[in-house]
Structures are given as C-alpha cells and as structure tokens.
Amino acid sequence: MTTGAEAGRPTRLMSLGLVAGPILSMVDSSVVNLAVPDLTRELGRPLDVVQWAVSGYLLALAVGLGLTSYLARRFGLVPTYIGSLVLFTLASAACALSPDAGTLICCRALQGLGGAPLVPLAIGLLIGEGGAATGARGRVPLAAGLAFFAAPALGVSLGGLLIGAYGWRSIFLINLPIGLLALPGAFAAYRAGLGVRGDRAVRPDLPGLVLLATGLGLATYGVERVAAHGWATPSWPAGLALLAAYVLWARRRPRAALALDLVRDGARAATLALCAVSSVVLFAVLFLAPLYLQTIQHHSSLVTGLALLPQGLAMGLSAPLGQRVAERRSVRFAVVLGMVLLTVMTGLMALFTPDTPVWLTTLVLCGRGLAIGFTSQPLVISLLGGLAPERVPDANTLFSVAQRLAGSFGIALLVTFFTTRGAATGSPLTGFHETALVLAATALLGTLGATRLRLPQVS
Template identity: 85%
Template sequence: MTAAAGATPTRLMSAGLVAGPVLSMIDSSVVNLAVPDLVRELGRPLEVVQWTVSGYLLALAIGLAATSYLARRFGLVPTYAGSLALFTVSSVACALSADAGMLICFRVVQGLAGAPLVPLAIGLLIGQGGATEGARGRVPLTAGLAFFAAPALGVSLGGLLIGAYGWRSIFLVNLPVGLLALPGALAARRAGLGARGDRAVRPDLLGLVLLAAGLGLTSYGVERAAAHGWATLSWPAGLVLLAAYVLWARRRPQAALALDLARDPVRALTLALCAVSSIVLFAVLFLAPLYLQTIQHHTGLVTGLALLPQGLAMGVSAAAGTRVAERFSVRFVVVAGMLFLAVTTGLMALLSAGTPVWLTTLLLCGRGLAIGFTSQPLVVSLLGGLPPERVPDANTLFSVVQRLAGSFGIALLVTFLTTRGAAAGSALTGFRETMLVLAATALLGAPGAALLRRQAADGAGAPGQRTSFSSGR
C-alpha cells in the first residue's frame, strides 16, 4: 500500500474529513436528550427506547473492531467515504422511522457506519503515517475546534432542535451536512490521500468475532453497570474475549487489529497516558451536566452552552499542542498539561450549589486547554514514524483504548459518586469527592509522562525502529 507522495488535504478535503467525526460524536450524545420525547411519541417504555442510545454505542464498539481491516483492504479514504455515505443514509432512515423497532435498527446501522469515521479522519488530517514534516502532523485549527467541541455542541444543538422541530430533526440535520461533506471525501480519494487498499489482505474472521464480541459485551456491560450495578456477566465475559483476542493476535501475521505497536515501550506508555486523559475527559463531560442539571437545576440548553467553551478551548489547544511540542518536547508539554489538568479538575471540588455558571465554565475551559495540550502531542507521538499502512492499526488501537478507558472510568466514577453521595446524604458531596479522585488520576499521569523520551512532535524516528526513553527538557 502506498500513499500519494506529499499529498496534504485541501480545505475542501479537510471539511469533508472533519464533518464525519463531528456527526458521529454528536449522535453519540444528542439522542439522550430526545429519549423522553421518543417514549411519549412512539408509545414504548423507557427500557425499549433506551436501546436507541445503547444500540448505537454497542454498534460503534463492534464497528471499531472492523475498522483496521476495512482500511487496509479498501484504503483509508474509500473506507471513510463509504462510511460517511452510509451514516448519512441511515440518519435519514432514523428520521423516517415509524416505530421504535425501526429506529433502533437504523441506529445500529448508524453506529456501525460511524465507527471508522473518527480514527480514519485523525490519520488523514494529521498526516500520512504520522510522519510529521513541517505542517504535517499538526491538526488543523478548524479540525481541532470541531472534534473537541462536538460533544458539547451535540447537547446545545440537540436541545434547540428538539424544542423547535421535534426529535426527527436531530437526524435530518445530518443530511445536508453529509451531502456537503461527501464532495470533500471524494476529492481526497481522487487526490490519492492516505494509504491505498490492498486487495490481497484477507479477513481474520475469528479475530474479528473475538474483538467485536469483546468490545461489544464490555461496552454494554460497563454501561449497564453504571446504572444497575456491577453484578453482571457482560463486562467480565467481554474482557475474557478481549484477552482471547490478544492471545490469538500474537500468532497471526495479519490479525484483525495488530497489537505489535503496543510492544514498543514509548507507544505503550503513550497509550497508557491516552487512557488517563480519556478517563479525566469523558468522566467530566458526563459528570458536569449532572452537576449543572441535578444540583444547580439548569436547563439542558444552559448546560450545553456552559460546556461548549470547554470544547472550543480543547480545539484551540489541540491545534497549538504539537507546535509547542516542536519547540520544547512532547514530554515537557504532556507533563505540564497533566499537572494543569490536575489543578483545574481539583478546583471543581470547590463548586457549590450557588456557584455562578460562568465560573464553572471558566474552570471547564481551563480543563479544556490542559486536555488539548495533553492529548494532541500524544496522538502525534503514537503515529510518529509509522508507514502509511500502519496508520489504521495505530488509530484504531488508540480509539479502542480511549473507548474502554472512558467507559470504565465513567462507570466506576458514577458508582463512586452515587455511593459517596448516598453515604453523605448530599449529591454535592459525592460530586466534590469524585472531582478529587479525577484530579488525583490526572496527577498520576504526570510522572508517567516524565518517562517519555525527549522528542519533537514527529515522535518515534524511522518506521519500525524501536524507541527508548531518554532525558528531556
């Protein structure tokens, strides 16, 4: 597989590559707001309607298992363009669904189609193979803003659309965005951007089954554990299947998802730090709305608007993160980011029922800046020095680690929050103690980041060359 030499995305291509992940991330959260309307209009109980959310997240996990193979077999851009087209069509089908059964089925299709969009777009926008020369390896400012603002945008935009036009509008809005994005994706395909497909690649069927079932069961079990307790067989069974996949993949030359990247000590540490930042990021994205709506009793719209600046701050700092790492080092930037993340998260333990929304938003923005500076250099470091054909494996591995860490982190912290809140007789006390736990988690990431070797944002040197830890600035 080869990539067009020196090809970089034009503005049209970048727009097409940004739109897909934004749609996928928004649809991960926006339907939560529509659940009460779906129960009322479709006439089905909450236990059934909730599968419009759970089915999508479950399908995302399963689709993620096939992403690396599809990209290697058909190429990065064709896989992305096909996924974007299917996501757009299934969004329209969701909007036209006549009953809950149809809606759940099309949401599953939506999730399967949305799974490859984020990992593939990251690789295509950052640069071929992560080999960063000059501007390559730097995330565009618009892409950083869009990616990180998307979760909060989903909450605020969803509240406006549902209130004005009903629940079907949150799916119909994907149609014009998808149609406008497809020309950019097709232009990227014509330009030969990204690694091309290799029709000689054969599917690792048993590996795909083990990986998809493991991710699916783990994601579903952890999601259920947060609400119904940990006494379930789903997530342990999922972890067993994932362990079986690891053993299987070690003996396969073309596994569904190659895990040899994790054997490199620098990339293994990078993945661990990505997991830490994911826990601190996704947990607060989940807990901050609970604080604003349950403790302070703000509306969904106010909550979404309060979260949006955090996403914008993350986007700005993500775009600037690799530039700062080029001037200093990845180690310096990530250590500083982890420390600042610990401080700003710890300050959230001082919030009260009467804290002004603007002050909460300011603290969230501080967290956003810290996460952007932390996560972006880590992603570029993970991709650094890889040939184009290894990008799908690296990005998919990153997405798998991020999803599992975020899911377990949220579930464990929600359990802790509920337990401590009940013991203290105060939801605010539970929230504050949970923020302290998150701050400690971020603080633990700082000494880990200090082990990263001194390196520029282009990361790990020559493809296939093993890297080692060394002193940094």
C-alpha cells in the first residue's frame, strides 16, 4: 500500500507541517509591532530599548536568510526546515517567559534566526524539489497559497485580538501549539525522503557569508530606523556597501553563499525584478492602509485588522487561480493581468476620503489581493522553471532576499514621501493620495515590464 507522497502527492500531514512554519515566521514579522506600547509599560523600559524586540528580530532574520542556502545544500531542505522550526518554537516559549527586556530581545533574535529559512525552504519543498518528488512541481496547494499570502494580514488581525484579550505574552504562546502540530508533518516529509539530500562535502564560503549576512542585517536594520532617525543613519549605506562587496566576491565563486549566477539569465533577472516590484506595492499598502484607517478615519486597531484580513484571504484564494491561468494561457498573460488589476486597484485608493465606508475600503483591498495572487504565484513558478532540484534552495533564498530588501526600502521611501508631502500640504489625506498614486505608477511600470516577460532558461 502506497502513501500519499508515494502516490504522487504530498499527504495532508506533510502539507500541514510545511505550511505552518512560514505562517509562524511571517506573522511574527509584524505582530510584535502592535505590542510595543504594552511592552514599554509592563517591562518598564524606554521605547528605544523595547524597539529592539522588533529590530533584533528583523536583523537576525536578515542574517538567517544569508545562511539559508548554505544550510540547505549542506544538510538538506527538510532537516534544515525541522531544525529551524524547533529553534523558532523554543525561542517563542522563551519570549513568552522573558522576565525583562534584555532577555526578550535575545530570544527574539533567536526567533529571527529560526524563522528566516522557513519561508524559502517551504516554497522549495512545496513547489520546487518537493513538487518534483510528488509529481506536481510548480503547483501550490490551496492551503499553502492561503497561508503564504494571508499571513501578513493575519498577523495584524490576530495580534490585535490576542494582545487586547490576553496581553503581549499570548502572541508568543500561540506559536507553541502551531509549532508542535507542524513537527509531525515535517518529520513525515523527512521519512518520505522529501528534500533530505544534503552534501556534507559542501564547505561554507565564510568571507561571502560574513559579507552577505552583515550587509543584509545592516541594510535591513538601517532602513527600519529611517522613520525615526531619517536617511542620515549610516547603517543602511554601510549595509549596501557590504552587499556590493559581496556581489564582487560572489562573481568569482561558482557556489557562493547566495547564488547570483542565477540572474545571469536575463529572463530570470527580469522575473526577480518583477517580484521585487510587486513586493513593494504589497508591503507598502500593509503600511498605508492601517495609517489611513487609524490616523485619517480614526478606527480602532481591531477594525483595522479586520479590514485588512480579507485582502490576505483574497491573495491566498487567487494564487491557485493565477496558477491555472498561467498554465492555460501563459505566465506572461497571468502576470500582465495581475499587474493591470494591481495598478487599477491601487490607483483607486487615491479616491478615498475621510468618509469612505470601511466595507468599500476592504473591497478595494481585496481587489489588490486578487491581483497579487495572480502576479506572485506565476512569477515564482517562472523563477523556478527549468532549475535542477539542487538549485531550488538557491533560487528561493534569492527570491526571499530580493523581496525583503525591496519591501524594506520601498516602505522606507514611501514613508518619507508620505511624511514630507503631508507636512508640505498640511493634509495627511493629500499625502496618502499622492503616495497611492506613486504606488500605482510603480505597478504600471511593472505592467510594462511584464509585457516583455520571457521564460528563464533551463539551468
């Protein structure tokens, strides 16, 4: 009798294990922001200290991303995934039990290190190497699509509910049952031989790892501090300089820490650029929409979270639909369709007023969610298309790094633009409208780029 995996499809238990990890990582990237006021009050430390519970996580997440590709090549996708999931779950328990701010910050850094590999490894196992093993390479289960795309919005909604009802420790405690439920599925994938191949002969590119991890960390940390300290902070230029040094170093290394040779193919480079553009438009609105609902319309954090949640669900539901359109027509057709819809729906945000009903705002955001699902899923398939299974971890890590850098810098630039225009015009609403138009123009540029999209070469 064959198992589900042997029959050509992953079992439900395995899918649960591979989907839960990314949910944990993506939710925790945003949820702690909501708890900062409570942390400041209960831990008795100033804001600039408590803020490190957020900054430390993002810093460690960036460093962990730099290590992901090497760990996956050395130990295999599933063993690395299991180790990361265990570290993240244990660190979550330690965060919930932290007696002071210093302990919390250290535990959050461990969370970031454990959480960094979960998203790229899960993508590789579900639509890359794992898909190849199950006869469904390039296809993502509906549950996975919902998880990957709904998680950022879910973090805001769930976080507000938990903090309001049970306090800040609950946002870490909720990770424990999810992590424990995910482990049996991850071990089932290991026993099925899914993504377990590693090469112990692989040696770390230590200079490259130092340049990449330090550069990503400094760039991410510096950009995250821009809103409070302005662009004069030296961290992000230093981070970009180190990343530039890494690029020069990696050009001479066939198996560098982050495989930049993948973007020598112009089609794959264009695909990665479109991924970055869609990430900027996505993550920026996760900043802009709460600001509009809370600052301009004066809604509560609970109403804001509930208004954002349907957008994430629309993203998840549209991902399989976008995948089918790409298969029946072409990747280019699906991406162009998604980018056009993204341009229109983002442009409609420039028509919002202080009296716009919440349901109408939610409807427009759902339209954006539908567009992102059409765009992101075919682009990921295109990025992985033609790659040998052993190259999938490299491509997934490259995708995650590009997405995080683009999202971080995009949000920082748009926050600066919004603040500047709001102050110049004396109207936050005007600043919001102009920022929405900038985002719509960015999506339009992505649409023009998508019309020239080609499938990457086999490598």
